[in-house]
Amino acid sequence: MTLLETVVIAFWAMLPAYVPNNAAVLAGGGRPIDGGRTWGDERVLGDGKTWRGTAAGITAGLALAAVLTLLADDVGAALGFAVPAFEPLAALGLAAGAMLGDILASFLKRRTGRERGAMFPGFDQLDFVVVSLPLTALLATEWFLEWFTWDVILVIVVLTPVLHVTTNVVAYKFGLKDEPW
Ligand code: CTP
Numbered sequence: 001m002t003l004l005e006t007v008v009i010a011f012w013a014m015l016p017a018y019v020p021n022n023a024a025v026l027a028g029g030g031r032p033i034d035g036g037r038t039w040g041d042e043r044v045l046g047d048g049k050t051w052r053g054t055a056a057g058i059t060a061g062l063a064l065a066a067v068l069t070l071l072a073d074d075v076g077a078a079l080g081f082a083v084p085a086f087e088p089l090a091a092l093g094l095a096a097g098a099m100l101g102d103i104l105a106s107f108l109k110r111r112t113g114r115e116r117g118a119m120f121p122g123f124d125q126l127d128f129v130v131v132s133l134p135l136t137a138l139l140a141t142e143w144f145l146e147w148f149t150w151d152v153i154l155v156i157v158v159l160t161p162v163l164h165v166t167t168n169v170v171a172y173k174f175g176l177k178d179e180p181w
């Protein structure tokens with residue numbers, strides 16, 4: 001595989017995990033998942049993790065996976081190398097895993113005294129990768145092993161923080177997000 005192929009496959013394969021966070025930001029609001037409950041002096045998760053945002057995020061990830069699956073053959077033919085079509089369980093692992101990783105990071109933020117919206121370097125950029133990849137490996141093992149080779153995973157770990165920082169700065173500049181991270 002050339003580096004370009006690896007980068008394209010990594011990006012394509014991760015799109016259903018990338019889009020949920022952005023959809024959650026656009027759709028967020030309403031009832032927080034933790035229902036306002038606290039653990040110790042802090043909220044369990046905080047007002048930034050809502051049912052609506054989470055549902056919208058997972059739905060957006062699944063919808064994008066369905067569209068990419070319809071396009072995979074044609075795009076692969078045009079590029080001259082195959083790109084992944086998503087099995088339903090792979091799509092679910094990527095989309096739900098991304099939201100779960102983000103929720104887990106908020107849980108850890110609250111336990112370490114960080115207020116809602118506080119920066120949490122490393123976690124902010126990779127929380128969704130850390131949960132979506134293992135969950136996908138669990139739910140769709142063969143599919144995962146076919147596409148997520150070690151070089152693809154390495155590209156994801158390097159590419160994701162760059163993309164995350166870029167999209168969040170853009171979203172902040174457009175007034176869609178309260179903080180640029
Ligand atoms: N959001 C949501 N539900 C989620 C994730 C995000 O409703 N599961 C929405 C919230 O409106 C949130 C915004 O998207 O404020 C930005 O997401 P994020 O940066 O993850 O949350 P923060 O507000 O920064 O809160 P935290 O400190 O807990 O990460």
Ligand code: MG
Nearest residue numbers: 117118179181
């Ligand atoms: Mg935030």
Ligand code: K
Nearest residue numbers: 102105124127
């Ligand atoms: K986050």
